[in-house]
């Protein structure tokens with residue numbers, strides 16, 4: 110190994126999941142130089158998934174969601190400090206407090222933030238919240254403790270649905286407003302969307318799909334209710350805005366890097382691109398802020414908001430930061446995600462939105478336990494399980510090997526040939542009909558993408 | 565070149581002490597069809613794929629061979645280890661309620677003190693002796709006492725359960741022999757008697773609950789309702805047998821391995837915090853369950869370029885997969901600090917070992933106590949005499965010469 114790569118100065122901007130795991134990996138792989146982590150939150154790294162689950166049920170205090178360290182990282186921690194820019198020429202990170210941090214290699218892991226309610230005045234009403242940080246979750250938990258008469262959740266993606274679930278578990282009245290035809294439909298398509306809608310209603314959620322909230326109503330600075338696009342109104346003391354995430358890339362506007370609303374683009378080795386599409390060799394990206402090409406999904410640039418992706422990508426980025434070219438690894442992990450809501454464990458592998466058809470390969474909607482498999486142009490691209498997570502390993506393999514869709518029938522718990530229906534997700538980007546790519550090798554350093562000619 | 569098939573040679577008692585060269589041969593051959601129409605798979609990635617494949621059944625009633633189907637069709641219905649989803653899933657979930665998370669997260673941890681106490685008492689019994697049989701004096705009574713305490717089986721009934729269990733285990737052995745049929749009949753009878761005993765015990769607990777798992781099973785049913793009586797009987801029988809026989813071999817194989825590798829033994833004495841990873845390594849290196857002989861494809865499937873037809877007996881050779889050089893670095897080396905150790909000691913997938921948290925704790929406590937208190941332990945015979953079974957493989961006896969220290973460890977009584 111070349112000595113200089115394990116020495117020098119590394120700066121990581123973003124001190125959360127990806128930042129921490131990268132720091133640990135750098136040390137584990139022998140980086141002996143100076144390591145600095147910059148994070149604008151005042152806390153040491155903590156874990157976000159519990160914020161919309163256990164924290165809202167009062168099982169874990171928001172302040173106890175800290176991420177356990179895997180190993181000492183021996184770093185300078187600049188917490189509560191925002192990075193305001195990067196000077197790629199002098200190789201410095203500019204800090205909002207006026208400081209400058211020189212680096213030899215830089216890792217950008219600034220993640221995302223909650224998309225705010227578009228009307229700033231309404232967003233300032235007391236009782237209107239988002240959930241992304243520890244403070245957010247503590248604030249919401251406190252409001253739920255106070256026993257609001259009704260909670261309005263705007264947006265029925267994963268976070269919104271989990272929050273609605275926590276409210277119902279606490280016996281609170283909750284209205285969920287979703288512009289789309291069903292909860293989770295944007296992420297999981299029509300079959301599971303319909304399932305989720307029935308599930309929410311069965312748990313007493315007042316679910317309103319196909320409408321938008323046009324305004325939040327207030328009186329004396331406090332939220333009192335909301336008006337919908339169909340003219341109806343409800344009363345509510347709390348409104349949780351769960352409209353998805355915004356990538357924290359604005360601070361990179363003058364950096365010359367390929368940063369925009371969809372993230373900071375990088376290559377398969379986590380190296381950032383400049384705005385001209387030229388790959389850098391000293392700026393790396395990982396976690397929710399990254400956009401990266403994935404061979405299994407026809408090299409589309411994926412932006413994922415997945416805990417597991419943040420960890421794996423951080424590990425690959427850190428490895429590549431201290432490894433010479435031939436020893437670098439691609440980030441080829443198959444995306445995976447989980448959610449728990451309404452007593453169910455939902456898990457996903459692959460990219461469900463990258464699909465044109467789905468089939469229920471195991472179990473059934475009636476049992477409330479099932480595996481839905483997604484296909485795109487005749488090959489398996491994703492699978493989602495409801496209370497059946499142990500089977501997903503099998504489908505991960507099918508995705509990795511670009512196995513034909515629909516998968517061969519014969520599962521013990523789904524003996525008849527499965528019915529294939531349209532996946533009803535927003536169409537994947539228009540693609541040329543290309544060759545199929547599969548992954549081979551099982552060890553991280555032996556993984557390869559192999560291309561099979563079209564036909 | 566031997567004319568026997570690989571399976572016959574693996575089953576041959578002569579190879580019991582060291583089957584690993586045969587497994588290496590198996591991995592060379594890839595998926596191997598045997599003369600009797602069964603298939604052996606011994607490479608890691610192929611075993612992994614099959615363990616997770618929903619088209620692979622654990623229910624031998626799906627075999628093409630009518631004799632096999634018949635052999636399993638008399639007596640009680642199969643327990644959840646031998647049926648498929650969704651039935652398996654429901655039964656396993658109901659059994660898990662009183663055993664582990666999410667409903668009973670503390671049950672196993674709560675046993676820690678009792679376990680340390682039982683191990684300590686058994687070792688106290690070695691005092692004044694300079695030779696012990698690790699199997700009969702320690703590795704057998706420990707898990708049996710624990711599983712009986714967990715379930716709530718009275719002490720005085722333990723010998724009867726031991727006898728039934730031995731008979732059932734003997735009947736699992738599919739290696740050809742004169743008494744195969746008799747063994748199976750006896751096994752079926754013993755399993756039924758044991759199940760009836762456990763069913764009656766459950767009836768008593770229904771009327772008069774105690775602080776044990778059987779009481780919890782009959783009283784805290786959960787939203788899906790309780791297990792039917794016969795389901796309760798087969799489930800308890802499964803827990804009893806599975807909780808009995810495997811841990812014995814893990815503890816015994818563990819001591820045997822450490823006595824063969826004095827460096828590792830010394831290291832564990834110096835760094836007792838390595839024990840959890842050493843136990844994982846033992847589960848890889850000398851797994852008590854060497855193979856899963858009960859799998860059957862429900863449809864023709866392709867594995868490693870070979871088509872295994874529907875209904876054919878499929879043997880997943882866990883111990884072989886655990887030594888696959890394509891998966892593990894230096895696989896024949898015992899490395900108590902090994903990382904990246906996703907072994908198949910507990911299987912994998914939906915049937916992966918239900919009792920794994922308990923088994924891990926038992927082995928960790930047992931081996932730690934032995935290392936702390938046995939002075940100058942030496943093997944009397946190497947290899948030791950083995951049990952007959954090639955499936956649940958382990959020494960029948962393990963004689964060790966040693967002296968026994970009093971337990972000076974603080975807070976461990």
Ligand SMILES: Cc1cc2nc3c(=O)[nH]c(=O)nc-3n(C[C@H](O)[C@H](O)[C@H](O)COP(=O)(O)OP(=O)(O)OC[C@H]3O[C@@H](n4cnc5c(N)ncnc54)[C@H](O)[C@@H]3O)c2cc1C
Nearest residue numbers: 123125126127149157158192219220221396397414415416
């Ligand atoms: C409520 C909630 C529930 C979730 N549940 C799940 C789940 O169930 N399953 C799952 O797979 N994933 C879940 N996720 C997603 C998961 O938490 C994220 O994928 C993960 O946090 C991404 O980690 P990251 O380090 O890339 O980004 P982040 O965690 O977003 O961290 C980025 C950090 O950088 C800081 N930062 C931003 N800009 C700057 C700057 N200019 N200067 C300094 N610091 C800056 C941010 O304040 C933040 O601390 C959930 C997320 C939320 C919010």
Ligand code: HEM
Nearest residue numbers: 644645806807810811814852853910911915917918919923
């Ligand atoms: C070292 C000790 C142990 C080992 C090596 C071991 C190994 C295994 C293996 C390999 C399987 C998978 C079987 C298959 O896939 O067909 C299994 C299943 C099982 N084990 Fe264990 N086991 C051990 C201890 C225990 C204990 C202590 C218990 C009980 C408390 C237990 C209960 C079970 C049960 C109930 C199953 C069936 C699970 C299912 O089908 O879902 N085991 N075990």
